[in-house]
């Protein structure tokens with residue numbers, strides 16, 4: 218339970234103008250969505266090689282499609298959490314702000330985030346596995362529909378072994394390196410290149426905050442590690458900024 222933000226936070230944030238937030242599956246855990254590596258996480262019981270690689274899709278497109286359809290249904294039913302909403306407040310407080318999310322569930326947009334990049338794609342979009350053309354998204358079919366080129370449609374997410382969307386990633390690197398405040402929220406910090414963004418921020422002189430109930434490799438680098446759930450930790454950080462009249 219976090220009762221108040223450590224004094225170091227309002228001091229670091231006092232005159233900061235540029236804030237970057239990186240989120241991972243932990244922020245959506247409070248919306249009821251499973252993480253990947255936390256307790257009950259996807260990769261604890263499923264091999265990512267069978268569900269989240271181009272090879273897996275080539276081998277069994279129906280299985281991969283069905284798994285993403287199922288996750289999409291879960292995401293549709295979920296509601297943004299207080300952590301998602303607190304990030305929208307930060308966007309209003311800091312004149313320069315960027316949210317970088319590894320999440321594909323669309324909950325940040327539904328909470329109202331605007332200045333954001335999705336570096337692992339979005340589960341509600343689809344594209345052709347062969348020609349890359351975007352589809353209408355949200356196809357309800359049980360198996361992947363076909364593109365006009367004849368190829369199969371796939372979810373527009375980044376799979377293991379694939380490159381991240383170049384423009385989103387470039388923005389993420391650039392703004393991380395310029396950040397004065399960088400918050401890493403609900404990410405295990407194990408997947409590259411996302412895991413290096415907080416370090417780029419730190420090297421650029423940012424004050425690095427980590428919010429995670431568990432320690433991660435990022436913890437050693439953080440100026441402030443808050444071992445708590447995203448919702449409650451973000452609330453106390455926002456309260457401290459409000460108390461400064463921001």
Ligand code: OAD
Pocket residue numbers: 240241242243244246247252253254255258269319320337375376377402403404405406407408428429430431433445446447448
């Ligand atoms: P992980 O599942 O690896 O990590 C989730 C983190 O959230 C863990 O460190 C948990 O301790 C933490 N956590 C759990 N509940 C939390 C809460 N209520 N508040 C704050 N933190 C909480 O998820 P990611 O770091 O997002 O990639 O994983 C990165 C990437 O690996 C994902 O984007 C996905 C996955 O394979 C692709 O699909 C390309």
